[in-house]
Amino acid sequence: MTPIRRDLLPDSAAVDPAGRLSVGGCDVLELAAEYGTPLFIYDEDHLRARCREAVAGFPAGVAYATKAFLCSAMARLAFEEGMDLDVATGGELQVALRAGVPARSLIFHGNNKSAYELEMALAAGVKQIVVDNADELDRLEELHAGGGPTVKVLVRVNPAVEAHTHEYLQTGVADSKFGFALEGGVAAAAVDRVKASSAFEFGGVHAHIGSQVYATASFAKTLDVLAGFAGASDAAELSIGGGLGVAYVGDERAPSISDWAAAVHEAVDRLGITARITAEPGRSIVAAAAVTAYSVGVIKPIAGIRTYIAVDGGMSDNPRPVLYGSGYEAFLARDASASREMPVRIVGKHCESGDVIVANAMVPDDVAVDDVLITPVTGAYGHSMGSNYNMVLRPPVVFVKDGRARLVVRRETYDDLMGRDVAVDN
Secondary structure, rough: OOOOOHOOOOOOOOHOOOOOOOEEOEEEHHHHHHHOEEEEEEEEHOOOOOHHHHHOOOOOOOOEEEEHEEEEEEHHHHHHOOOEEEOHHHHHHHHHHOOOOHHHEEEEOOOOHHHHHHHHHHHHHHOEEEEEOHHHHHHHHHHHHOOOOOOOEEEEEEEEOOOOOHHHEOOOOOOOOOOOHHHHHHHHHHHHHHHHHOOOEEEEEEOOOOOOOOOOOHHHHHHHHHHHHHHOOOOEEOOOOOOEOOOOOOOOOOOHHHHHHHHHHHHHHOOOOOOEEEOOOOHHHHHHHEEEEEEEEEEEOOOOOOEEEEEOOOOOOHHHHHHHHHOOOOOOOEOOOOOOOEEEEEEEOOOOOEEEEEEEEEEEOOOOOOOEEEEEEEOOOOOHHHHHHHHHHOOEEEEOOOOEEEEEEEEOOOHHHHHHHOOOOO
């Protein structure tokens, strides 16, 4: 099998004549030695370039979907590059505020916002809230009656559009926990309620059809469905949400953010939509910006079946293969140009047979214990979905740029784990 496809690597990735991988001008083997493994390595220039591409593609407004990857440094970076931030929980809100992002640049999402979270958002003064259901409208009206401010809202509409992606990633189908159904007049009734209440300022409508969507035609179809509704409701803003897919393995291709934006605006022009068009990319900003470095701990050949390679991470730092059957590539940091001829299954250290990182990987046949193995395109939904299963410590995150690395999330310690555990009184 050929060496790793270069477009699956961060923009600044380079391979020296000896085959050693660097990102952001930093040698990956040296980073692994300094910070330990597992380690998330993000190309800062790559992140900034994708933010700028999104801002250019959606000049009326674009928010970074923080659920894809969030820490203070990422929040600050996206804001510096002209993006608002989409936060969906009180925790995400707190991180964004702590990073110095002004509340006027925050959009509060979520399908089950608690009264406490809504109070937090109102007290902070967020830009707007995307309302998802009637119970949330009740809570906001109760808070307003108690002296809370009038808040600008977008009504999240479920357009019943089936995006071509994993069923767990479809969020705009009729059978979904998200949004007010367009069918049956449910969304129209929600808009009428918002307009009639002093608790709200009606800002427009919002839709999100799913995640890891490759076909830009799916977004155009959503606009076909929503155009009449947005016009009839006098929506000043129509958010197309996010969900643009990225390529993870060698046989996948994905549209760029610019391609996505062009398809959306073409549909808007064709349909005569006059509302301001906004978007909320997440994965497409961060996924390919990062690689994860692991250390090989075990190589176990089973005659006539397969060879297992066990690394020092697993489903605790990348649960996507377990959740969605997601595919990844793998290669060695010491020889990124090497041909990969050895079929293996790369697994983690957790007590689960399903703890698989790459089910059908190809690696160089000289792979050895203590090698640093790399999985690319791990910048989205790895760190953010991480866990402490088996009490494994969560990895650190470094941003690299111009030959310098900065630690933006430190590695957890055992003291961190014990700090939340209430000791038993002996």
